[in-house]
Amino acid sequence: MAFLLFSCFIFFFPVFAQTQPTNFIFNGFNGSESSFTLDHGASISRPSGALQLTNKSRYTIGHAFYSEPIQILQGDQSSSSSSFSFSTTFVLAIVPSSSGRGGHGLAFTLSPSKQFPGAQAGHYMGIFNPENDGSPSNHIFAVEFDTVNGHNDGADSDGNHVGINNNSMNSIVSRSASYYINNTEKMEDMVLESGDRIQAWIEYDGNHVNVTICPLNISKPSKPLISYPIDLTPFLQNTMYVGFSASTGEKSSSHFILGWSFSTNGTAPVLDISKLPMPPSKEKDQSSYDRRVIGLIAALSTVTVLLLGILVYFTLYKRNVRSENLEDWELDCPHRFRYKDLHAATKGFKQSEIIGVGGFAAVYKGVLPATGTEVAVKKITQTQSTSHGLREFVAEIESLGRLRHKNLVYLQGWCKKKNDLLLIYDYIPNGSLYSLLYDQKHGFVLSWGQRFNIVKGIAAGLLYLHEEWELVVVHRDVKSSNVLIDADMNARLGDFGLARLYDHGTDSHTTNVVGTIGYMAPELARNGKASTSSDVFAYGVLLLEIVSGRKPVDSRNFFLVDWVMECHQMGRIVDAVDTELSSSYVMEEVKVVLLLGLLCAHPKPEIRPSMREIVRYLNGDERLPCIDNWDSFDSTDGNYSMFLETISSHTITKSYRSSSTDGISSSSINTGR
Ligand SMILES: *[C@@H]1O[C@H](CO)[C@@H](O)[C@H](O)[C@H]1NC(C)=O
Ligand SMILES: *[C@@H]1O[C@H](CO)[C@@H](O)[C@H](O)[C@H]1NC(C)=O
Ligand SMILES: *[C@@H]1O[C@H](CO)[C@@H](O)[C@H](O)[C@H]1NC(C)=O
Ligand SMILES: *[C@@H]1O[C@H](CO)[C@@H](O)[C@H](O)[C@H]1NC(C)=O
Ligand SMILES: *[C@@H]1O[C@H](CO)[C@@H](O)[C@H](O)[C@H]1NC(C)=O
Ligand SMILES: *[C@@H]1O[C@H](CO)[C@@H](O)[C@H](O)[C@H]1NC(C)=O
Ligand SMILES: *[C@@H]1O[C@H](CO)[C@@H](O)[C@H](O)[C@H]1NC(C)=O
Secondary structure, X not given: OHHHHHHHHHHHOHHHHHOOOOEEEEOOOOOOHHHEEEEEOOEEOOOOOOEXXXXXXXXXXXXXXXXXXXXXXXXXOOOOOOOOOEEEEEEEEEEEOOOOOOOOOEEEEEEOOOOOOOOOOHHHOOOOOOOOOOOHHHOOEEEEEEOOOOOOOHHHOOOOEEEEEEOOOOEEEEEEOEEEOOOOOOEEXXXXXXXXXXXXXXXXXXXXXXXXXXXXXXXXOOOOOEEEEOOOHHHOOOEEEEEEEEEOOOOOEEEEEEEEEEEOOOOOOOOOHHHOOOOOOOOHHHOOOOHHHHXXXXXXHHHHHHHHHHHHHHHHHHHHHHHHOOOHHHOOOOOEOOHHHHHHHOOOOOHHHEEEEOOOEEEEEEEOOOOOOEEEEEEEEOOOOOHHHHHHHHHHHHHHOOOOEOOEOOEEEEEEEOOEEEEEEEOOOOOEXXXXXXXXXXXXXXXXHHHHHHHHHHHHHHHHHHXXXXXXXXXXXXXXXXXXXXXXXXXXXXXXXXXXXXXXXXXXXXXOOOOOOXXXXXXXXXXXXXXXXXXXXXXXXXHHHHHHOOOOEEOOOEEHHHHHHHHHHOOOHHHHOOHHHOOOOOHHHHHHHHHHHHHHOOOOHHHOOOHHHHHHHHOOOOOOOOHHHOOOOOOOOOOHHHHHHHOOHHHHHHXXXXXXXXXXXXXXXXXXX
């Protein structure tokens, strides 16, 4: 009867029916086969009632989707009331192979279909394949719980992470699996493939996606692990399916979901932990083998491992002593490439493979022999041995290797040989912003749309470095030659050679003044302290540079900041716009960027906005403060040209070298340390 009434309801009020919310809860999946579409390796285990996505076979896939579609109310674009939101919580367990480390992971997935034809296992997690990876026609949103390094690019290369993916296996944001301890900024690490039950929450309110994870015996942390601003509606379809996909690769784990609730109206129902099934434990898994066989295997393996260990030790020891000079403090660092491979990748550091040169460094394009991946190899030749600086630097590499954001150039690894330090980065096809702005040989002019997108991209990258990562990273050398432009004309901030890491909340300590003339904040000359606000200063100069197409300083006593300020004071700020753009730009956007550039390049650090505010100004979420209240730049210490005269000549010589490089900044080691 209720069903009949319900159908009538749908019949008479089709508009209403479309917006029926989806709301369900499964505390274990006993007897709920009919609610799910399971395929490939996925099944509901009996008698435990756990939803198993994959077993431990290699290269398998499993899909489990809620049978009924969910409705995404898209409405017409003009009505802001039609916002889609959802909330979900589930408990997952990833049980690695008995042999030790397992492989690949699972993803909470919103997809227009329950079928994924051609989807591949391993890195593609049963959702994508090399052909459709990254294509906007996928209409897929996923939150991945990945346990393995990515195979072809830097984007996923930290194992054990949680990431948000939009039509692609390259996460738009990802973080190591961990959670915030309530009321602190402290984080506790978690191991996804521990076999333990882990609770996850994914919440989307129309503006942000929040992802939170924590062990089952802890209640939900108040601060999410990831809170990412994104509007999902433009690329979801009206009818979507919700579920899980998992895959294994060369190494394998079995993937389980033990309970799940989901809602498109309000918070997902709370799971009853006491009712949830347990995943099989690791020991139980081996029970099919005879104990004595296991004993024998274990003994044999131990002997083999020992022998191998001795062999490896001697090979490495000999090789290092002879050629690579591995020092004790270097041993812990990951991402260390073999010199041999880099030599092969760059055809023996052939002159023809050079894509950029700087004072102390040359950058080569290379193709890694093992994977065929294109990389940029920066070779820094040290004039004098600065072992101390190098040691600190290598310690940083480990941290820098974990930075991951779509607007950053990913540092894949490093290598050291004699006096050469090699840094391996993602290869970015379109070169640097500097060369796009000033190299006539490109024969094309960046459009305003492209420039504005680049301005926003750099802001997103800096915001991540300053506020969104676990430590505060001050870039210290923001400038146009350190901004690379990828194939989609998005900005990727590179060269963290000068970056220093500070724990959130602690003050930066005084170090040598580093940076590039024209981008250096005045207070750097006084106290030498690089800070997030000195990065903001450099970003401000960069904004003016991008709009005007003019270098920050040139030989004829031209100072970009002062010049734009003069234009503004004369009420003709638009005079500063690059003449190459003629009049094809959006007046409002140009004004915001120029005024924001001036605000960021304000001589007083306390007046400069934070990167978060900058992003809000650029998105038009907040209006820029009134410009007429600013102090005049002509006050004695405010004028940028005055500052340049007072800065020590020593610094200028050092910095001038880096600014003179074409497209590539020079080594941090020699200029900075
Ligand atoms: C694991 O699942 C695959 C299907 O994905 C199946 O072909 C295989 O037989 C299963 N292996 C075991 C040991 O159950
Ligand atoms: C699931 O159902 C089976 C019988 O079909 C029962 O033996 C088992 O105890 C149930 N498990 C849970 C967790 O309720
Ligand atoms: C999501 O994907 C679509 C299509 O690939 C793209 O246009 C959009 O910019 C992406 N959104 C974000 C925030 O990356
Ligand atoms: C996401 O997290 C942020 C920061 O903690 C919070 O302000 C926001 O309300 C959260 N949104 C949702 C949908 O939970
Ligand atoms: C949760 O369990 C882990 C081990 O399973 C234990 O180390 C930890 O102390 C527990 N935490 C709480 C709050 O009970
Ligand atoms: C963390 O804070 C939230 C909200 O304030 C609370 O519900 C939760 O119980 C707290 N968790 C712990 C482990 O104290
Ligand atoms: C969401 O909708 C369901 C019916 O589809 C209803 O039972 C539930 O109370 C609603 N929840 C909220 C929070 O409105």
